[in-house]
Amino acid sequence: MAKMKYGHLIKKLKYEDSNGEYMTMPVGADLEGLNVSFAWGYRRQLGAWGGDGGVCHVHPYGETLLFSGLDYDNWNSFPAEIELSMGEEGGKHVINSPTVVVLPPGVPHCPLVSKKVDKPFGFLAVSLSGEHKTEHVSASGAPSPAGKKYGDLVKKLELRDINRKSGGNADYIGWWSGKDMEDFKLNFTWAFHTGLGAWHEKDPHVHPNDECLLFVGLDPDNPEYLGAEIEIAMGEEQEIHVFDTPTVVVAPKGLVHCPLITRRVDKPYSFSAICLNTEHDTTFLG
Template sequence: MSNTHAGLFVTHMPNIGEDFTNEGDAAGLPTPTNTGEPLGLMRANEVPQSRIHMSHTWIFETDSPQHWVNEHEHDYDEILIWTGTDPENPRDLGAELYFDIEGVRHSVTASGSVYIPAGTRHCPLGFVQVTRPFNFSALSLSPVYDSDENADLIPQAHAESAS
């Protein structure tokens, strides 16, 4: 790897659970029993030039409904991505998730994504059932994850990297 570009690679995805103020402990929610470690694919903390924040989480099987993320909004655009893991049928998510956009509930059973314009209220997000693990990623068009809820819980290090 060229030394010129070495700082652009993330070769060890860190646990970035502290970034997400609308889920888990930061939001006062119990951690769902079927979510893996939230990993950082790209963010300003690791690559200072990055103008995006992107995470990756494995979602595992569950027979019972699991609430994951509270309702919130951002002052930047966001794209949520869910990808099934059956190579014979990559469009089949192997799960049913629910996701609200401005109070309208959507049921998702196929691999895909959703574009959320800045200022759009979205979530809750959760899982009705998951019969096969799948990948979930969130791409924020901002170097740091931030939202209107629980903003006072954002760690100081993240607030400093946003400036």
């Protein structure tokens, strides 16, 4: 078989086990040098989160935190209650539904504390930097009513039922974009899928920005399991790649990609398109 030209852009996710919680944390160097890092994983433990999630900190770049349930049949549910401290005063915000937290550069955030966990849930952090730059700061701990200053940055994520009758695109999807935020060059989707077939009608397509396509499974005990077999065409050559494990596909700006075709589905799975632009900008070529 001829050497694949775009095989390096199809990256199997590598998970780490931290006390029964599986996380994958690629940085820019793992993503073809893109100006983005992300962390995706499954949380289940009660109490204070470890790592940077355990201490108040700031970044010189924007970051978003997404909290989602893992239950396709209850797609807008969230089976836990998480407390997030934000701001210099350490004001506390409660997360008990699917949520996106938007953190502009310099906004102090964390610790995160899981107060109640009925079932494991999913967590996706996206940072607008290829390298982690984190400075720990001390919150004063002075009482501050929840939502006083930073409540607008905690946004309920409403997944919508697409009422899909055919094709492999999302059944339930929510999204966030930085279009109203100065220089927050990020928009992303979060979705649950079960459909078979082509995702879009007019592929291939191209964007003026870099994009990561994240395919993950919904079994918190089995992070290597996707539950589907996916085919994607890459480049003007339409080189076909197929995968059936959790994967991130890197589509650098200007690179033609798709069609995306779901060949087989054994279990519902999740997908996020992480686009490094304030708004979604797609040119369909099909």
